[in-house]
Amino acid sequence: MDQNTPIEKEFRLTATQKKALKRLGIETTRDILFHFPSRYGSPLSIKHIADLKEGDEAIVYGKVFSAKTSKAYRQRIPLAEAMVQDDTGKIKAVWFHQAYIAKMLEDKPLVKLKGKVTKRGAYLYLANPEVEKTKTLPIDFADSLFAGKPGEDFLYPIYPESHSVTSRWFYHHIQTILKTDILDRLDDPIPDEILKKYHLPAQKTALIWIHSPKKESDAAAARKRFAFEEIFFIQLGRIGARMRYEKNRSFTVDAKNNDIADFTKRFNFELTAAQNKAIDRILDDFRSGKPMLRLLEGDVGSGKTAVAATTAYAVIATPPKGQKFGNLQVAYMAPTEILAKQHFKSFIEYFDHLNINIGLITGSGCYKYPSKINTEQPTSISRAQLLKWVANGEIPILIGTHALIQKSVTFKHLAYVIIDEQHRFGTKQRMMLAKKDSTAPHLLSMTATPIPRTLALTIYGDLDLTLLDEMPRGRKSIITKITSLAKRDAAYAEIKAELVNGRQLYVICPRIEEPDPTKELALNAKSVKAEAKRLKKDVFKDYEIGIVHGKMPPKEQQAVMSDFSGKRIDILVATSVIEVGVNVPNATMIIIEGAERFGLAQLHQLRGRVLRSEHQAYCYVFSGSDSEKSMTRLKALVQAKNGFELSELDLTLRGAGAMSGKKQWGITDIGMEAIRNIKLVEAARTEAERILSDDQALKKYQSLKTYVTMLDNNIHLE
Ligand code: ADP
Ligand code: MG
Numbered sequence: 030m031d032q033n034t035p036i037e038k039e040f041r042l043t044a045t046q047k048k049a050l051k052r053l054g055i056e057t058t059r060d061i062l063f064h065f066p067s068r069y070g071s072p073l074s075i076k077h078i079a080d081l082k083e084g085d086e087a088i089v090y091g092k093v094f095s096a097k098t099s100k101a102y103r104q105r106i107p108l109a110e111a112m113v114q115d116d117t118g119k120i121k122a123v124w125f126h127q128a129y130i131a132k133m134l135e136d137k138p139l140v141k142l143k144g145k146v147t148k149r150g151a152y153l154y155l156a157n158p159e160v161e162k163t164k165t166l167p168i169d170f171a172d173s174l175f176a177g178k179p180g181e182d183f184l185y186p187i188y189p190e191s192h193s194v195t196s197r198w199f200y201h202h203i204q205t206i207l208k209t210d211i212l213d214r215l216d217d218p219i220p221d222e223i224l225k226k227y228h229l230p231a232q233k234t235a236l237i238w239i240h241s242p243k244k245e246s247d248a249a250a251a252r253k254r255f256a257f258e259e260i261f262f263i264q265l266g267r268i269g270a271r272m273r274y275e276k277n278r279s280f281t282v283d284a285k286n287n288d289i290a291d292f293t294k295r296f297n298f299e300l301t302a303a304q305n306k307a308i309d310r311i312l313d314d315f316r317s318g319k320p321m322l323r324l325l326e327g328d329v330g331s332g333k334t335a336v337a338a339t340t341a342y343a344v345i346a347t348p349p350k351g352q353k354f355g356n357l358q359v360a361y362m363a364p365t366e367i368l369a370k371q372h373f374k375s376f377i378e379y380f381d382h383l384n385i386n387i388g389l390i391t392g393s394g395c396y397k398y399p400s401k402i403n404t405e406q407p408t409s410i411s412r413a414q415l416l417k418w419v420a421n422g423e424i425p426i427l428i429g430t431h432a433l434i435q436k437s438v439t440f441k442h443l444a445y446v447i448i449d450e451q452h453r454f455g456t457k458q459r460m461m462l463a464k465k466d467s468t469a470p471h472l473l474s475m476t477a478t479p480i481p482r483t484l485a486l487t488i489y490g491d492l493d494l495t496l497l498d499e500m501p502r503g504r505k506s507i508i509t510k511i512t513s514l515a516k517r518d519a520a521y522a523e524i525k526a527e528l529v530n531g532r533q534l535y536v537i538c539p540r541i542e543e544p545d546p547t548k549e550l551a552l553n554a555k556s557v558k559a560e561a562k563r564l565k566k567d568v569f570k571d572y573e574i575g576i577v578h579g580k581m582p583p584k585e586q587q588a589v590m591s592d593f594s595g596k597r598i599d600i601l602v603a604t605s606v607i608e609v610g611v612n613v614p615n616a617t618m619i620i621i622e623g624a625e626r627f628g629l630a631q632l633h634q635l636r637g638r639v640l641r642s643e644h645q646a647y648c649y650v651f652s653g654s655d656s657e658k659s660m661t662r663l664k665a666l667v668q669a670k671n672g673f674e675l676s677e678l679d680l681t682l683r684g685a686g687a688m689s690g691k692k693q694w695g696i697t698d699i700g701m702e703a704i705r706n707i708k709l710v711e712a713a714r715t716e717a718e719r720i721l722s723d724d725q726a727l728k729k730y731q732s733l734k735t736y737v738t739m740l741d742n743n744i745h746l747e
Contacts, residue, residue, distance in 0.1 A: 030209045032059035040202060049191035062206055064199060065239055065255065065699055066186030069248060079117035083148040089155075090141050090163065091115040096134035101125065106514060107563055109134075113142060113155075120146075122155040126539075126623060126653045129555035130160065138162045157653075164192065184242045203240050212236060216732040219258060223716055227709075229254040256703035257713055259696065260487055264717035267490030271322055272721055274491075277469030279320035280350075280357055280444035284312050284343035292342045295382065296335060303499040304332050310495050311340045314471060321471035324489050326479075327497025328671050329637040330504065333475045334372065336497070337361065337447045338379045340473070344445040345385060345425040356385065356425035357444035360470075362433045364450045366391045372449070373398075373428045377407065380426065388415050390429035390438070397424065446470045450477065477637075479630040479672030481680045483703075483710045488694050490714065498671055507636055507646040511624075511663045513655050520649050521568050524618055528572060528599060532644060533616040536560065536602045537635055539623025539653075553604040554580040560622065561602040572599040579604060605635060617646045624650045625659045630676035632666055680705055 030039060037047060039058055055061050076087040091113040098109055109124040109131035122142055124130045134140070144158025188199040217224075217232035224231060230238060230250050238251035289308070293300060300308070307325055314321035327333050341359040348355050361376070363369040373389040377398050380387060389396040389407070395415040400408030418424045422441030427433065474492060485494055512520045524534060538560050541552045557578045565574050575598035577589045592598045594613045601616070605627070619639045624632060636648035650666060652659055662682050669675045696704070703709045720726045720733070727734065 030058060030206065030211050032057065032062070032211060032215060034058045036061055039206075043193065045193040046198075049193045053189065053191055053194070058206060058211065061199070061203060062211070062236060064188060064203070065252075066196075067189050067698060068187050069184040069242070069245075070187050077117040078113070078115045078120050081120065081146045081153060083146055083153060085146040086144070087146060088141060088143045089113070089115060089120070090139070091119075092139050093134045093137045094119075096131045096137070098128040098131045105567070107559070113140060120153060120155060122158050122160070124157050124160075127157070127556070129552060129559050132555060133162075133552065134160075139164065184245065184248060186240055186242075200240075207237065207240060218733050219254075219261065220730045220733060224254075227257065227712055229257055252699055252702060253709070255699050256706075257709055259700035260703045260710055260713040261717055263487055263696070263700075264490050264713050265721065267488075268714070268717050269721055271491035274322060274469060275319050277320055279318065279469055279471060280315075280344075280347075280442070281318060282312075282315035282344050282347045282357065282444065282471075284315065284346065288346060289339060289343060292379075293335075293339055295379070298501060300335065301332065301497075301499045301501055303327075303497045304336055307336045307495045307497060308339050310493075311336070311471075311473065312343060314493075315340075315343060320469040321473065322492050323473050323495060324485070324492040325473060325475045325495050325497065326485070326673065327475075327477060328479070328500065328673075329477045329634075330500060330640060331477075331497040331671075332501055333449070333477075333497060334375055337449075337473065337475065338376060341376075341426060341445060341447065342380070342383075344471075345380075345383075347444075349422075349442045355422055355442075357442045358419075358422065358424075358440050359426045359445045359447065360433055360440070360443060361426070361428045361447045362449065363428070363430060366393065366430055368449065369428055369430050373407070376426060376428060385426065386418065386424045388419060388424040388427040388429075390415060390427060390432045392430060392432055443470045444468075446472050448472070448474045450475065477634075477672070479633065479676040481676045481704065482673075483680075483705070483707050484676075484694065484696075486710055486714065487696070487704065490717075496673065498673065500671075505643070505645060507640055507648050509636065509648045509650060509667050511650045511652070511660060511667065513652065513660065515655075517651065520620075520651075523647075524620070524649070525569070527618055527647070528569070531615070532618060533593065533596065533598075533613065534600045535616055535619040535638060536564065536600060537605050537619065537621045538602065539626045540605045541626075550579050554578040557602050557604055564600065564602065569600055573597065574600045574602060577601060577603045605631070614641045614643075617644045618649070619647075620649045620651060622651050622653075624652045624663060625654045628676075628679040629662065629665055629669070629682075630672050630679050632663075633669070633672045633675050636666075 035057055036042070036050060036055060042050070050056070050061075053064065055064055076085065076089055078089055078091060081087060081089070092115075093111050093113055096109065096111040098107065100106065101108055106125050107128040108126065109128050111122050111131070111134050112119055113122055122144070139162065141161045141163050142155055142158040143161075144155045146153055147156040148154075186196075186200060188196040190196045190199070212233045215232060215236075219229070219232070221231075223229075229235075232254075235251040235254045238247040239255065242248035242251070289312070293308075311321065311323065314323060325333055325336060341361070344359050345356040347357050349357060361372055363372055369389065369391055373387065373396065376387050387398045387407075389398075390412070395410055395412050396407045397410050397415060397418070398407040400406045402408070415424070416438060419427055420439045420441060427438075427440075432438075474489075480488075482494075510520065528534065538553065538556045541549055541556065557576050561574050561576045575589045575592055577586050581589075589598070589601070593601045593616070596615065605621075617639050619636055621627070621632060621635055627635070632650065636646075639646040639648065648666075650663055652663060662678075665675065665678050669678070703713070720730065
């Protein structure tokens with residue numbers, strides 16, 4: 030057996046299993062060996078319905094024989110309820126605030142339910158269980174894997190599974206592989222001395238411990254090792270890319286303090302201390318002789334554009350080397366056309382007095398400011414004309430969408446690239462920019478996505494970080510109210526008073542996490558529709574209510590949005606995934622339903638949508654759970670100073686697993702465990718830096734080199 034053998038050569042697989050494995054990213058023997066348990070538990074957690082007791086956390090399989098929507102009588106909470114039956118008995122399952130689930134169960138499917146057994150009066154029911162349709166019921170779950178060893182303290186690994194490949198399937202097949210000599214033929218990519226230094230088990234040991242731990246500490250040590258390994262390799266990749274970038278020549282921009290002050294004094298506001306500090310940092314980088322790689326993190330509204338404009342000014346005020354006239358050039362990339370246009374407008378204001386050309390390039394057209402005819406106005410020009418002026422340096426500032434980094438766009442002296450709101454501007458794209466000229470531009474990435482510092486140090490491991498942790502003074506802050514189930518009506522009354530005043534309201538429906546993203550979209554759409562209907566019928570009868578969700582065609586979405594900004598709609602019910610209301614200043618209220626399903630940082634971002642007005646803004650956070658823990662967590666929203674603080678809280682309160690690392694950042698659950706541990710992240714960084722900056726070290730670590738090449742991680746170690 031070899032680690033690269035395709036899995037279907039080793040084991041007999043059905044077509045569905047093959048597909049399922051592929052979806053889990055498993056193709057070779059090695060892949061399955063590195064498919065780690067997500068937790069350890071008892072195999073007895075699957076139960077017969079007749080065996081359920083109050084307080085049990087259990088999985089039951091059964092057939093739905095009735096499903097309907099209803100209302101909890103006192104608080105009129107919409108809910109779904111279903112009766113589920115297995116060979117031994119039946120039980121009710123209830124989903125509060127998720128009435129749409131009844132629809133999903135209409136055709137009486139077989140289901141797997143996972144949740145807590147709760148008692149009301151004499152009856153047991155499952156409260157808000159996770160529900161998943163299944164094709165078959167497990168036949169033999171009662172004779173557990175370890176039925177022969179009662180009482181033994183065995184940690185049973187539970188694997189991320191898929192319909193046709195269960196956790197048990199993984200367990201058996203991995204055990205089979207572990208019995209071969211495959212482990213002896215794996216090379217540990219982490220050098221011994223690093224393992225010793227941080228007390229990490231060797232790869233072989235760790236693989237055994239993670240799949241069949243004898244005690245909890247074994248499993249923990251193994252997970253720590255693989256967490257370190259993942260972060261270490263990400264760091265090798267990012268830091269390696271940075272080192273390569275820094276080998277390029279760069280433009281030296283030595284801005285005079287007086288000139289900068291002259292530029293910033295034209296702003297109709299005082300820069301915050303945080304903005305001034307960020308500007309100073311960037312100007313220092315410009316003088317360093319190395320191309321800058323920096324990330325500017327700041328909440329929405331913290332004033333990132335002013336930092337971008339001021340530093341852009343420093344660049345365009347500098348003539349190219351050896352010249353007395355002309356300007357170095359700046360490219361400013363925004364993720365959407367709307368944002369690019371907004372920046373174009375701001376820059377026209379900021380640079381108006383300087384008599385320089387500013388260009389705009391998007392998929393739908395090109396503009397230049399000032400127009401020859403009316404010098405107060407921008408004018409539409411052909412793409413060819415714009416590209417010509419950019420290439421010969423007559424347009425020193427070019428703003429745009431992704432259109433900006435196409436091959437056809439060449440600059441004469443591109444010295445500074447600013448990227449707005451881009452999670453990750455790939456190494457490849459960066460290289461493209463660097464190639465355009467023989468000298469590499471300084472790079473500033475800007476983001477409002479609040480993530481914890483450890484995560485930033487990892488995924489942005491190639492960038493220096495600067496935080497804008499201060500909001501401009503005098504900004505009206507939002508009033509956030511955490512509303513329990515019982516106080517809903519009071520909240521609705523307050524909202525009505527504002528609607529009467531002419532304000533508008535967003536209602537965000539909970540995100541539904543489904544293993545299958547297409548299904549998730551459908552469920553989200555359903556919950557939006559149901560909630561809009563309920564609000565119209567029971568709460569806001571006199572107001573126009575519109576809906577927007579990801580299953581609507583973009584044209585329809587836009588039509589609804591424009592109805593909302595034109596105030597033909599008062600209330601917009603939307604899913605959390607929809608980027609609603611780029612700018613509807615009159616929408617001053619937002620309700621977030623099912624808030625317990627969101628991270629604090631996400632809730633913070635959602636409420637940022639109503640911060641665009643001179644009117645007082647309100648955010649109502651409706652939790653579907655009144656538990657003390659959930660309420661305490663949500664209260665942090667009222668106190669926190671910024672999103673970054675909240676993201677740190679998320680990490681401590683909910684754990685890394687809740688941050689959906691894989692989906693958002695490409696980091697596995699195990700890797701995310703490291704993100705909780707600043708020491709581990711720092712260790713991985715230190716070691717990666719040490720290895721990459723020491724040629725001798727590299728020669729020593731042959732298997733590390735081989736491994737890195739195998740991962741094809743875009744890392745060139747030499
Ligand atoms: P973001 O960080 O979200 O990109 P913007 O740069 O768009 O924020 O700034 C939001 C608003 O705040 C803009 O209207 C801008 O003019 C204003 N602004 C920026 N800095 C300050 C400041 N120091 N004081 C007052 N208003 C400011
Ligand atoms: Mg911005």
